[in-house]
Amino acid sequence: MDAIGELRVDVERLRAADPEGLYLFMMRDYPYMMTPDQVAEFTNTTGQEVRRLLxxxxxxxxxxxxxxxVPKISLLDYLYGRRRAE
Structure with a gap:
């Protein structure tokens, strides 16, 4: 586990949530706890749409x-859930 301030991040769990390695390298410049606007920027949507999903x-x-x-792991779960549904 790595620590970000007081927040403990389970890096192995993050890697397991991105088994194909599609997203984590693109998320490296984002904080672990992302705002809806940051999620929107990453997913090319709007903050309003992200808040609606939440x-x-x-x-x-x-x-x-x-x-x-939104924790990165939740975004990964959402992205991979969408990929499985398609």
Missing amino acids: RRGEMRGCRVGVKWL
Whole structure:
């Protein structure tokens, strides 16, 4: 495990969530806890669409006050879930 400030990141779990190695190298410049706007930038959508996915439970994240945060592992789960569905 690596530590980012007080946040402990399980790197092996992240790698396991990206078994094909498609996304992690592209996410390296993003923080572990991403804002909806950062997720939107990465996925070429809008922050509004990402917040809609979060509210519907289609993407996992957590609310801190009125703001949403999305862990990278949740984004990977969402991306690979979409790939499996297609």
